[in-house]
Amino acid sequence: MSLYASRRRSNFTAMTLCLIATGIGIIWLFLILFSLILNGLPHLSFSTFVEMTPPPGETGGGLANSIFGTLLMTFLGVGVGAPIGVMAGTYLAEYGRYSKATPAIRFINDILLSAPSIIIGLFIYGLVVLPMKNFSALAGALALAVIVIPIVVRTTEDMLLLVPNTLREAASSMGLPRSHVVWHVAYRAARAGILTGILLGVARIAGETAPLLFTAFSNNFWSASLLKPIASLPTTINSFINTPDANMKELAWTGALIVTLAVLGLNIAARVLGVAKKQQ
């Protein structure tokens, strides 16, 4: 009986510890959101979205150029990275499903998926910034594209593999060529999943700082040129948070709040889309 009691006791202890671990695990998200709202919300206003980043010593100002830069580079990065990723994922799941190279490519893609983003920054620095001799929005967008590709490859492949083969066989038996089977049957069946992957890619790169530090650099003025340095929310936060200027620091917190809410929103949207697909 005492053996049973001690077993019960150790079970109770372990399960209580697991419960505590879970409590501690979920508290961080709320703590972080709480301090972002506390520090960022009071200064969030309309002017945050329409005014330029201020120089030190001034009051007011906004983050318009940084927000535009982030939107521009994220859009371009996904625009370049997502099609390449979808195509590569298509090869892995459709044309090259039984090819010998496929496991190797999948393996390398999985490694690139978790490769340090600062290394991607160094890569694009050597590939684009050095030959062009200046930092540019284009380089920043390419760095982000390199980060998007493995994410989209992975989700596209996974989603296409979930499409039942009978669908493909039915289409092929009507004489459709392979590319039509992929476009009109496989893509259509896996559409929500592929979109989820792209959304996750957007969420990942919208908040990236490290790869932009030496590719897009930063810019205190409005710039829509692809060949000039451009501001982005994360790099602006990075340079403003360490200044002694109170106004700039407040803007950094506001920017942090905007970026976090946007990224979390995208993450949740991707999840909702994924769930909707699963329940069909």
Next chain:
Amino acid sequence: MAQVTTSRDPREFISASRSKILSSMATGDRIFAFITRACAYGVFVLLLGIMISLIMGAWPAIKTFGLEFLITRRWAPQLDEPILGALAPIYGTLLTSFIAMLIAVPFGLGIAVFLTELCPIPLRRPIRVAVELLAGVPSIIYGMWGFFVLGPFLVHYVEPPIVWAVQDIPVLNIIFGAEMISNISLFNASLVLAIMILPFVTAIAVDVFSIVPPVLKESAYGIGCTTWEVVTNVVVPYARVGLVGGVMLALGRALGETMAVTYIIGNSFKIDGSIFSPGTTISAAIASEFAESSDLHRSALMYLGLILFILTFLVLAAARLMLMRLEKRAGA
């Protein structure tokens, strides 16, 4: 109306247009197949490109310092003949990642056990999402939050008692010793890293635990095992390979994490054995010095980047191989 206008057999016309359409379809098919294959091999080229560009950038430093770079402690880029060594950033990278794993793995496993064995089903998804959303928070946010919010808290309430408690115990008073406690330290950076990788550990652990066949668990419950006994004797042994793989995947993330660490670690190139003193990591060194560096200094930072890439590559490759082994078993 006599059929004078159609001198050709209509079947001939149809078959001509049919073969035209078929051949255009075949061409389209070939082009599409070629594009997808090119993109897939592009992934391979990307990896090669990263390696080559890092090696090219690092070449001057590799030529100057050779492999001694790895064991040189000094980092003095300001000298006329700079002495640059990677030992301090490598030490900082490994130490912070190690402490982060030490904290994150037990918590991640605990959460996974709770989610798979204890949690009421309606609560599972919300809790899992709340933990996994942590992975979505941009790393720079962790950096500023760790510096301005978590750091001061630790400095005021957590670290002084520890330093005071161990001040007369040998060895421990070096590890936990500090001349001055500040919110810039290896330990604070590790803690922030731990929070960052917690969602990765948790997600993989939940996935791996759910691969365990219910029959195994049910038979253990059937002979009277407690939940904890089922977890330690059935679930964990079955999922061991996958767990190790998942942990190494998280380690790969921790090793390369940049912005979260850069603010908190202080970028100071020293090794004094204390976890409460400032230090640096490879990625923090690159992030804080690259923009102002030139020539050999810049090349040495590239060399650091190369070391980091090789390090994470090895860890991630090992992780993937282990996870693949588990997937094979689950598929069989």
